[in-house]
Amino acid sequence: MAKHLQNDHYLFGVILLLVLFGLLMVFSASAVVAERIHGASYYFLKRQFLAVLIGLAGMLLFMQLDYQRFRHPAVVLGFLSLVLVALVAVLFTGQRANTNRFFSLWGFSLQPSEFAKPALILFLAWFLEKRYRNVMEWRTFGPVAFLLLLIAALVLAGRDLGTAVVLIAIAGVILWVAGLNGRYLAAGAAILLPLTAVFVLIEPYRRERFLIFLDPWKDPLGKGFQIIQSMIALGTGGFLGAGPMASKQKLYYLPAPHTDFIFSVIGEEFGLWGTTVLLVLFGWILWRGVQASLRASEPFGMFLAVGVTAMLVCQAFLNMSVALNLAPTKGMPLPLISYGGSALIAALWSSGILLSVSQRSG
Numbered sequence: 001m002a003k004h005l006q007n008d009h010y011l012f013g014v015i016l017l018l019v020l021f022g023l024l025m026v027f028s029a030s031a032v033v034a035e036r037i038h039g040a041s042y043y044f045l046k047r048q049f050l051a052v053l054i055g056l057a058g059m060l061l062f063m064q065l066d067y068q069r070f071r072h073p074a075v076v077l078g079f080l081s082l083v084l085v086a087l088v089a090v091l092f093t094g095q096r097a098n099t100n101r102f103f104s105l106w107g108f109s110l111q112p113s114e115f116a117k118p119a120l121i122l123f124l125a126w127f128l129e130k131r132y133r134n135v136m137e138w139r140t141f142g143p144v145a146f147l148l149l150l151i152a153a154l155v156l157a158g159r160d161l162g163t164a165v166v167l168i169a170i171a172g173v174i175l176w177v178a179g180l181n182g183r184y185l186a187a188g189a190a191i192l193l194p195l196t197a198v199f200v201l202i203e204p205y206r207r208e209r210f211l212i213f214l215d216p217w218k219d220p221l222g223k224g225f226q227i228i229q230s231m232i233a234l235g236t237g238g239f240l241g242a243g244p245m246a247s248k249q250k251l252y253y254l255p256a257p258h259t260d261f262i263f264s265v266i267g268e269e270f271g272l273w274g275t276t277v278l279l280v281l282f283g284w285i286l287w288r289g290v291q292a293s294l295r296a297s298e299p300f301g302m303f304l305a306v307g308v309t310a311m312l313v314c315q316a317f318l319n320m321s322v323a324l325n326l327a328p329t330k331g332m333p334l335p336l337i338s339y340g341g342s343a344l345i346a347a348l349w350s351s352g353i354l355l356s357v358s359q360r361s362g
Contacts, residue, residue, distance in 0.1 A: 118346055
């Protein structure tokens, strides 16, 4: 049985700091747009603050609970089933931004694919706990591959390639830690990369994004405008930045400044030192997550810690890569910082489980 140790104050503090900084940046990046569209500069901030309250309440609850309570089959399979039903149901809702990713409930949006990440992590931790020494056997790998492909297919059906990539990355990291031979992972990558290319090529908007990623200056006032404005924002921030609330690119130059490209606004307002500190904070989450997994008293806790850490860090890396034009635009939020209630709540609840593992490992 896992034992209770001292709370991981440093990991908790870093997560809380990122969330509070995210509130500041959401307001900074959205105030002008919110005033024009909704007549209230605090419109997006208030909604994000509500998501913070829900997320932090869940995080505090989960970090106090012994994470081994989550290994009960009714919890694992119940949560997974609920997410799968939601992923199917959302496909029959009206399109929003040319995708089928969101439910509209009482004036708020719910994105089931964000909760698919913790559902997948929880299932893999539970399923692989007693099978990790035999992970290369088909009776172990087969069900895992089937579920992963099912969830990824449902997410792709909602036209969300970025989240599907993150789900596969999370599963790959957990399977590697569970002992899956690197040759199998390489073979999987060799199959998935061409498939990803196919999904990019068959969708005109994805194909355009990829071509613009290769040369955004080919259409600087059209398709390349977004990424060019992102690089301008990061470049004009210099070393010290323009200062809080002083970004100019967020003023109708940079699309989605409070969601997908909030990292660009951070770079403009806080400069190289600000983005470096942000990288260090996510690096600290990576470090503490790895430490928690290494100290976990049994495989279930180890896989939970690895999965949640991979979820937060991989998505942060992809978001920053897009802002720096190191990857094609994917429409992916920066964890714990970008505007988006579903993403923030899922990240905070998952962080609560990571904290539970961290403070009970040893």
